Amino acid sequence: MKLLTLLSLLVAVSFSNCSENAEASCKTKATVRDLTGLDGCGYVFELEDGSRLVPVLSATHTEGKDKDALSGFEFKEGKVVLIDYKLTASVTTCMSGATVEITCISTLDAKTKN
Numbered sequence: 001m002k003l004l005t006l007l008s009l010l011v012a013v014s015f016s017n018c019s020e021n022a023e024a025s026c027k028t029k030a031t032v033r034d035l036t037g038l039d040g041c042g043y044v045f046e047l048e049d050g051s052r053l054v055p056v057l058s059a060t061h062t063e064g065k066d067k068d069a070l071s072g073f074e075f076k077e078g079k080v081v082l083i084d085y086k087l088t089a090s091v092t093t094c095m096s097g098a099t100v101e102i103t104c105i106s107t108l109d110a111k112t113k114n
Contacts, residue, residue: 026082026104034077040093043075045083045102052097053083056090069102080108 029048035041045053057068084104092099 026084026106028083028085029108030081030083032075032077032079032081034075035094035096038094038096041096042094044094044097045081045085045100053085053100054092054094054097055085055102056088056092056099057101069105073105082106082108 030045030053033044033046033052035044041054043055045055047053055070057070082105083102085100085102088099088101090099
């Protein structure tokens with residue numbers, strides 16, 4: 001009976017890890033834009049349709065409960081990336097796009113920009 005319970009738990013954990021990895025895959029192509037010249041703005045992500053996303057830290061990150069996806073990311077004007085994000089209700093002084101929490105980010109190398 002204990003073996004069956006342990007095996008069931010192992011299977012459940014395995015499947016939960018798969019769904020987390022699937023959710024963390026970066027799918028949306030974006031270009032880093034430096035808007036520090038605009039009042040209250042910094043770097044934003046510009047999507048292929050021209051819309052912009054203003055990244056903010058997640059509430060759980062600011063409480064020290066998780067690591068932010070942007071930790072260690074080097075912002076540079078024109079850098080092309082793949083991201084995933086969640087819309088947030090956060091308010092910023094930068095009015096250049098929707099505020100989002102970046103959940104996944106990866107840099108595209110020069111060979112795969114198209």
